[in-house]
Amino acid sequence: MIKFELDGVSLEFANAFRRVVLSEVPVMAIDEVIFLENDSPLFDEMIAHRLGLIPLTTDLKTYNLPHECTCGGVGCTLCQVELTCSVKADLDGHIVRSGDLQSTDPAVKPVNDDIIIAKLQKNSSMVFEAFARLGEGRDHAKWQPGQIGFGYTPDVKIDSTKCAKCPDQCIAARRCPEELIEFSGNKAKLIKDYWHTCSLCEECLRNCPQEAIAVGSKPNSYIFTIESSGAITIKEIITRAMVVFQEKIDEFLGHLENKELFPL
Numbered sequence: 001m002i003k004f005e006l007d008g009v010s011l012e013f014a015n016a017f018r019r020v021v022l023s024e025v026p027v028m029a030i031d032e033v034i035f036l037e038n039d040s041p042l043f044d045e046m047i048a049h050r051l052g053l054i055p056l057t058t059d060l061k062t063y064n065l066p067h068e069c070t071c072g073g074v075g076c077t078l079c080q081v082e083l084t085c086s087v088k089a090d091l092d093g094h095i096v097r098s099g100d101l102q103s104t105d106p107a108v109k110p111v112n113d114d115i116i117i118a119k120l121q122k123n124s125s126m127v128f129e130a131f132a133r134l135g136e137g138r139d140h141a142k143w144q145p146g147q148i149g150f151g152y153t154p155d156v157k158i159d160s161t162k163c164a165k166c167p168d169q170c171i172a173a174r175r176c177p178e179e180l181i182e183f184s185g186n187k188a189k190l191i192k193d194y195w196h197t198c199s200l201c202e203e204c205l206r207n208c209p210q211e212a213i214a215v216g217s218k219p220n221s222y223i224f225t226i227e228s229s230g231a232i233t234i235k236e237i238i239t240r241a242m243v244v245f246q247e248k249i250d251e252f253l254g255h256l257e258n259k260e261l262f263p264l
């Protein structure tokens with residue numbers, strides 16, 4: 001997970017960046033499954049759904065989105081990867097896990113080998129072929145590269161000269177749910193990098209009898225949190241989102257140049 005401050009941008013830009021990350025940064029996910037045997041108590045559709053949600057390591061340099069591939073989306077080695085699974089249970093309660101998937105490309109495999117797919121009884125089998133393809137989160141959440149969220153950058157100020165009237169204790173410091181205020185030497189002050197966890201709950205503001213605390217947010221500044229599913233790195237998520245963003249702006253400008261503009 002990464003947390004950073006994005007400064008000097010509008011709220012609209014920050015939200016557009018968030019939406020591009022969620023909906024247009026492609027990753028690999030299983031999109032088609034052919035079951036040859038399924039003796040588990042789960043329907044084929046349920047297993048296929050579970051398989052789709054298993055994050056797969058993704059090589060964005062090698063693979064194309066199916067609709068952009070030279071094969072026209074039919075399926076070739078440049079736009080899909082085959083994963084197979086063949087398990088026969090020796091004992092009751094045998095668990096089929098993501099680690100049982102065998103990929104034809106070592107660069108595209110489950111991020112974690114311990115994701116549970118199904119449980120089998122003794123002598124039961126599960127055999128299937130699955131095809132993973134690049135896709136985008138706007139079509140299905142299984143193609144989202146991770147999670148992203150943002151909030152206002154906290155700007156909390158404490159006038160410690162007013163702390164003299166509370167010499168023994170600081171109620172505001174005690175009530176802060178994140179413990180972001182230190183009280184020592186009869187003075188309250190914010191801990192270093194308090195903005196990492198400050199949620200702007202204003203609990204300190206409400207509990208300072210001297211009204212020494214001002215809670216606000218920095219204009220045009222936002223705290224982003226990005227967590228990758230493990231399919232691609234956080235750096236790849238950010239750089240790819242910026243490339244997509246730039247392409248959108250170029251496309252928009254291209255359309256503008258082709259139109260006659262009328263004054264309002």
Ligand SMILES: [Zn+2]
Pocket residue numbers: 066069070071072073074075076077078079080
């Ligand atoms: Zn192809």
